[in-house]
Every structure is written in C-alpha cells, then in structure tokens.
Amino acid sequence: MTAIARPVAVPELTIEPGARSVASGVRACAVAMSDAGDVMRHHAAPAGFEGDPAETARHAMTSTADDVQAAVAALQVGLAALDAFCDETEQIRSDRIDLATRHGHLVTAADDLERRQSAAEPAAGLDAEISRHNGQVDTFASDVVVWEQRITRAEDRLVSALRSADSTAEADRLATSAPDVPGLTDELDRVKNDPAAIYTWWKGLSRAEREALKIARPELIGNTDGIPIADRDEANRAQLSALHNTLEQREADDELTDADRDLKDKIAAIHQGLDKAADQFDENGDPLPTYLMVFDPDAANGDGHAAIAFGNPETADHVSVNVPGLDSTMDTFDGVSGDAAAVREAASRNGNGSVASIAWLGYDAPDFDASVDGIRDGLGVAGEGKAAAGAKNLSDFVDGLKATRQGDGPAHYTAIGHSYGSVTVGTAAGGDMRVDDVVLVGSPGAGGKNPHASDLHGNVFVGSSDEDFVTHLGGDDRRLLGADPAHDDFGGTRFKVEPQGEFSFDGDGLKAGIENHTSYFDDADQMEREHRGDRDSDSLVNIGKVVSGRGDSVDEVSPRTESNDAWWLKQAGQSWLDRHTSHRGG
Template sequence: MRRFKRVLLGVVFAVSAVAGTAGWASGNAQQPVTGPPPGAAAWSADRSLGRALPDPARAEPERVAAFFAGLAPAERRLLLERHPLIVGNLDGVPVALRYEANARAVRGTPYERLARDGRRILAFDPRGRGQVAEVYGDLATARRVAVVVPGSDTDAGSFDRPGKGHRVVAGMAKALRDAAVRTTGPAPGHGPGHRADPPGAPGTATAVIAWTGYTTPVGVGIDAATGDLAEAGAPRLARFTRGLTAVGAPRPSLFCHSYGSVVCGLAAADAHASDIVVFGAPGMRADSVADLGTDARVWAARNADDWIARVPNVELFGLGHGEDPASGGFGARRVPAREAAGHDGYFAPGTDSLRAFAAIARGELR
C-alpha cells in the first residue's frame, strides 16, 4: 500500500509538472507516422521485372536483401528511378542504392539541403514533420556501427539545426564519430596500458548514424509523458537495425537520448543491438535490464544537473516510463558523466561521457 501511494503521488506530481508547462493545453499532440512512405501502392502494383516486388510494409529485411542481391544492375536502377522513396527507405536494400535513391527523393522538397555535399542519407520520409537518417563514416566497410536515437523536438527540419552543435542528433552523431576515430588514450575504466586504436587502425572503422526515424514528442506534454509515440517508433527502430545487419553491417550499438530511451527500451528485444546506451532517460518501460529481453549490454548515464532526475520514475495509467535506468537496482552498467552538463550535454567535446560513449562504440568497454 505504501508503494502504491508513492507511485500515485508520483503520477500526480508528473501530471502537475506537465500541466504546469502548458504542454497538454498547447495542442501539440502528435500523430505517429507509421507504415511505408508514399508510393507504396505504385510499388506493389509494379510488374516491370516480371514478378512481384517485396511488400514494403511486411517483407522482412533479410528477404529484401536477398531479393536485391538477385537483381541485375539495370533492374536495380529501374526500381530506383521509378520508386526512389521506397528504395531509399526499404530496410535490406543495399546501402549505396539507398543513398542515391534518397538524394533523388529530397530534391524539390523543403529538405533539399540533405542532397548537398555528398551527404549519405540512409532514410528519408517527408510525411508529417519529416524523418531522416544520415550516416557519418563508411557504413559499407565499418567494423563497428552506432545509431543515435533522439528524444523530443527532433524531425527532418531540426535534426541538424545550425548553431546547435552536439545538442541536436546530427551533432551528437558527428561528435561520437569524431571521438570514436580519434586517439584518446586510455578508455574510461581501463588502465594506462590500454589505448584507443590510432587513426586508420581496424578499430577506428566506425560509422555513426543519426536516426530520426520516428515521430518524436513536441515539448514536454502528454506525448512525452506517455509511451504512445515510443510504441509506434520501436518497431521502426528494430526494423531499421535489422536492415543494417541484413546488408552485412555489424550489430549496432544504440545511443538513446531522453524520450529516445523509451523507444530503445521497447525495441530492445528485436533490435539486434550489441549495446544499448541510455542517457538523460526518463525510463525504458521496464523494471530492470532483465525485463528488456535483450542480450545487448545495457548502459546508463545521467549527470548531476540533468533536469530529468526530477521526473518521477513511475508508470501508472499510461503515464510515466518506469524505473530509472541510472539507478542501481535497474542493473545497467554505469557510464561516467561528471563532466557533462544539463540534459543535452552528454556529447560535449572533452567530456568523460563522450569518451566513454566512443569507447563503447569501438567495442572497448564491456
């Protein structure tokens, strides 16, 4: 009874906190984008190759990969030219083909900047506020892959917003990529004899993906307090990661910020991840690491002045996201974050959290 009262008080506090921000009154509830992008009907009706094409809504990434592996170059190009949005977003399609398809798809849209300067866009969906995934590094040759999963207020327009640096998902991915390929000396938790790989060594073949592949909450409102958007986004993340392994990439490590930690928690059992790192997390919709149903190593970081610590770790009546992943009882491996500042400072250059993240991305911390 005492625990129930504590949980109920926590929910009341959470409701009051959210209502106090006018989040619920601001009309910012989001409709999650699900299913394949526009053009799926034309793709499904296409018989230009003399046979049915993989169902973009249901075909497993492994089947998609096998289908494209059996196509001649001219057949691949035909599909790219006729259906760039489907080819660019279909998990299991060869990486280079997706880059080219998405470069075509973004032209003439508000997101045309994504086609400039040889950017490697692995996914692009113009629906809603827009979704995008961008690769930093060479995914085709990478020995290690990391995927950064953002929290609220992230979409195709804001994910690489100028002037925000490491505080937006593209900046986080760039900072992690830079740190992962740099000689940084001893990795956190290792002795002076353990050094990071020098540039050019096998361990530095790390690619990092900024993945804005789900509809994120806007502000601190009802969407951020419930799991609805995370429940819609988790299958998209799981499918995306399975698409990476289907084309020969290694199992990725997931770096999940804020509400992105809820998405990663719900996707954990199906995401084919080697590591799941949450930071600034309100919860993972699980009581412990064991409840996640994954064999991935699970890590958690939270600095002393992150405001997320004031959010009650409860889950009741659909509100809240459960146990604090940074608490001792959850069972996650702790990531140092003494030098990080605030809710979005974990990727700041020179911080202990970024050094640890880079070591995890390289597979040096276990």
C-alpha cells in the same frame, strides 16, 4: 653475369573519379522527369472537363508523357552503364594500388640483387634467385598490360551503351523494353517487412531494373530496410536533389507556398546534416563517406523521417544508431546529425577498428508547438505510445543493417537513445531488437516493461547527470516512462558525465538543467565555444568507448540510491525556502 630485370612503371589512372557525381546528377534529372511524366499522365484532362477539347488535351498530355517516359528509359540505360562503369573503375583503382605496391617490392628486390651481385664473391644460388625475380617481373608486366586493357574495355562499354540511347528513335525503342516497375514493386511488396528477403530479391535484379526502381520509386527504394546502403543513398539523394531543384525554380518564380517553405527548411537541414563530418576521414585516411539512408519528409504527420550514416555501416567493425528524443523533426535534423558525427569521431579515437555512426529519426518523436495539435503531440512525451511505434521501426532498421552486411563477420552494434529516444531504444531492446550494447543518456525511463537492465538485450550503459531534471522523471515502479536506468535497482553501468551547473526551479537553475540535458554529446569544439575546456565531454568520451567495443573501460560512477520522488521533494523544498528567504531579506 645474369641481367637483373626492372619492373615497368605502373601508368597513372586517367579516369576521373567524378563519375559517381555525374550519375547522381543524371539520376536526379531522371527522377524529376519521371515525376513530370506521371503527373501529365494522371491529369491529362481536368475533372469534369468533357467533350472533344478534353480528348484533345488528354491526347496531347498523354503523348507528351510518352515522350518523357521514352527519355527516362534512355536515361535508365545510361545510368545502368554509368553504375557498372563506376563499380569497375573503383576496382581498377584499387587494383592499381596493389600493382604499385608490387612495383615497390620488385624495385627493392632488384636493388638488393644488384648489391649482392656486385659483391666480391656473389653468394651461391644468386643466379637462381635472379631468375625467379625476372620471372616475377615478366608476370608483373603482363598484369599491367591486362590492367590497362580493362580500362579501355570499361570505357568502350560505357560509350557503346550511351550511344545506344542518344536519339529519339532509340529512346522510343528502349521505352518498349523498359523494366516493368509496377511488377517489380509488387514483388517487393510480397517480401516487405523481411529485410533479409528484400536484400536477396534486390541482389537478383539486373542493373537496369534497379535503376528503373530508383528513378520511378526513389521514395520506396530509399526508405526500405534491406536495400543496400549505396542504392538507398542514390535513390534518396536523387529525390532530395529533384525536390530541391523544383523548390528553387518555384522560389525564382515567386510561387512558394507555406508547404514549400517547410519542405525547403527540411531539405536545408538534411544538406547541413550530410556536411557534419566533412572534416572527418576513414581508417585509410580517405574522406569519410556519408549516406542518406532515410529521406521521407511527409512521414510522422509531416515532421519527417531521416537517417544519415557517417561511415559505411555495411563494412565497419562498429556501428552505432543514435536515436533522438523530444522536439526532433527533420527540420532540426542537422543537430541530430552533429551528435552522431561526434560519436563516430570519439569512438574512432580509441583505435579499435573502423566505426560508422548513424543519426536515425525514423519515428514520430513528440514535439511541442503553440498549436492545439502541437500541444497534443508534445504530450506524447508523457506516454509510451510513440516510443512503442518507434521501437518497431528501429528494430526493423537494425535488422536491415544486418541483412546488408558486407564486412568480415558481424559488426559490433550499439543503440544510443537520448531523452525520449532512450525510451524508444529501451523499448526496442526489451523487444525484438538485438544489439551488443545499449546506451541511455538523459533518460526519463527505460520503458515500462523493463524494470531491470537484464530485460534489455545487450549490455546497458547509462549517462545521467544528477542535475539533469529529465533523468529524475523515471519512477521506482512502472509509472510514466519506466524505471530510472541510473538507479542502483536497475542494474546498468553508469558512467561519468560533465555537470554544468545545479538545477533549481528558478531561471538560472532551469537553464542549467536544460544545458545538462542537452550536453551529453558535446565535443571539444563545443566545449571550447562554451569556455568549458578543449577536450570532448566526459559523456562523449565514455559513449565513444562503448561504441568502439571498449565498454569495459568507461569511467564508472556510483548509481543512484535515493528515489526520484525524494529528489523532487528536495528541489521543491529548496525552492520554497529560497523564495521565502529572499522575501524576508527584501
């Protein structure tokens, strides 16, 4: 009787999964050190300070800056090795899952062969089957040995690299051969505004060159369309952590300025935004990854630019870009992030593939405050200038997503614009941006150059509450911010939204109008908090359908046929009647 082989057990993976976190912390330290070295080198002696003391100061500062840069060079080597180690161990971890699956199949096969062999009359040809099975078990055992050897080699390479940079002398030596960051940034500048070319250039760099750029120029690498999302995230998080740590130290020393406090608020909003999908999981049941794709607190005249992806847009089947409107700044970005996270969750419930949803504030949205500049900026909502500038940035961002695409085939892309953000999305979709679907919610207009849905590239869906006064700002011609996308003449697909109360010019009516304008992304939790039910709002459900590629199943409602001029006249007339009726009644 031929013996039936049993497969060897697959060893547990002893490598801790926290290497990426270690690398992230080291990178933030390296960014802070690189910045400090640059400051010392550029300010070796104060302006107007001349003579021997100046030379002494310049020499001491320059010498210290050289020592700092040597340490940074050593950290670059360590980070490149850590990055390689993380990539390899992730593949090793994935391969262990495959080995475990094979192990299960071989155990099942062995059990079946033993059952059949013990039968009163074993089937003919069983010995041949057992022989093939035993050969597969032998191959499996060899594969397990090779897998274990890969772990050992990965660890040995990491240790060797770290030992090559663990002394002052080795750091000084490494500094002389460190990547040429100015030369590399010049190369990047030559292909700027071409995400596909940038991606090709980046992939041609060595790990050491990429790490050097992420450390020395995180603000450039983290915000450049065409750089892969993981590298952008690493650069931006390093910059975020370095700034956060600096501010924490200044606060401890009671040295915070007003500008520091403003930056602290922005950083807090980003941290809160990154946590918005902390309870979400991907299609495999793993914690949902988040990526800080844009982090530029100085952009937009100090309002800041930011973008956070919930899920990986390079591999997801469906990708949405969510664009906010009036009063959107970095220090309120946690709210924008919450909307994007809600969209991703709603879309995922449709079970039509993986979903990534991006909160994107890559333009200078109009925002009001009591200052002269704030009033001037807020008046931008009455024109298309900010939307036009934002449309260019949005189009470049989407091109960047497509350039770094890693999935099987192209993704299904949806651009979602809320309030003034819908003007930005409409302007982009009527220009160079190419997406599959366009969603305009709470829209004051689709842009003056887009009188019809066919002027936009992509299927157009509209969520517009009749009691949201902002949606009645769109004109029947090209005045203000363009045509009303909810109107029958525009030709979009209008879907059902959740009304909250009737608009009027009095206090409660104005409040209802504002609530209608800000509730398009309300999820079940928000609905329950406001005692409006225990499910996602109709609007969010329908947005989720569009994002998941099921726009043909949205709950359609009839488009508007009345002009918005008539609506406003009706509201004004009702307000006059209410006031005079109240006065006579008094």
